[in-house]
């Protein structure tokens with residue numbers, strides 16, 4: 001039986017149950033400021049194996065290791081000057097840094113898919129931060145959805161997608177940001193591996209140089225498969241008119257001929273649209289009709305929204 005705790009009313013009991021489950025090698029549905037994670041002890045190979053099994057995730061796709069502080073991250077990854085600089089500017093917060101993995105880090109090889117690098121992040125959400133302080137190990141936490149499907153942004157999504165595989169779900173309401181962390185690979189130059197919650201221009205401003213673009217063909221971000229975040233219904237992007245029978249996913253005023261409309265943000269606010277994105281894709285699935293999606297500006301959070309929409313619309317394997 002999955003136990004779900006309402007963190008608004010029952011935080012102490014929820015944290016204790018989650019910590020005990022993690023100690024026992026079980027999985028916990030964990031709110032972060034971006035999306036819900038499926039957390040497990042990053043140093044326990046069989047707990048990490050359970051994460052891959054529960055998600056149906058290919059084992060060549062490595063996980064993000066979540067820690068309580070930049071100091072804890074530095075024990076796992078060689079952050080170097082650039083990494084420390086980024087950590088100081090953006091942690092705790094929705095930035096993931098990919099850096100060389102330290103020998104003796106204790107992180108299960110399966111968590112990093114055998115790579116010599118490791119992805120680390122210090123989440124800002126108070127529940128995630130409290131749980132990381134309550135356990136004596138770092139946590140892997142991929143998004144808490146089936147692999148390739150729509151990212152989970154509420155406790156109900158976690159329960160729907162993963163069911164009995166999760167021992168405990170900590171329900172802190174819908175996530176605030178709604179899209180995943182921005183991933184930066186250290187190197188010369190530092191590279192944007194996944195657009196996300198933090199604008200790459202803000203990262204470039206801190207570094208004093210712009211990030212190199214991500215390269216989809218590169219094996220360095222094995223998780224960025226082209227079809228991902230996929231609803232069951234087909235999506236038509238950059239739509240300026242609606243076609244008969246389609247649901248219209250709008251950003252601002254929908255076209256006059258649109259039938260059923262789901263609104264990402266009536267006021268064309270990218271922050272609001274990001275927060276509603278995955279929930280809206282799930283609604284499209286419930287309606288079950290093909291969908292048309294309005295153009296979204298390619299700036300700020302729009303970079304992450306467009307990245308997710310492109311993958312959601314990509315041909316399925």
Ligand code: TXA
Pocket residue numbers: 032034035036037038061062063064094096098112115117118119123141142143144179180181183193194220221222223224
């Ligand atoms: O906001 C987030 O980052 C959420 C919350 C729960 O923290 N987590 C998340 O995890 O999005 P996941 O597993 O859905 O995405 C992790 C991404 C994958 O694309 C994976 O390939 C990439 O991080 N990644 C992990 N380790 C890597 C590494 N060593 N090198 C390159 N990419 C890596």
Ligand code: MG
Pocket residue numbers: 142143151
């Ligand atoms: Mg994911």
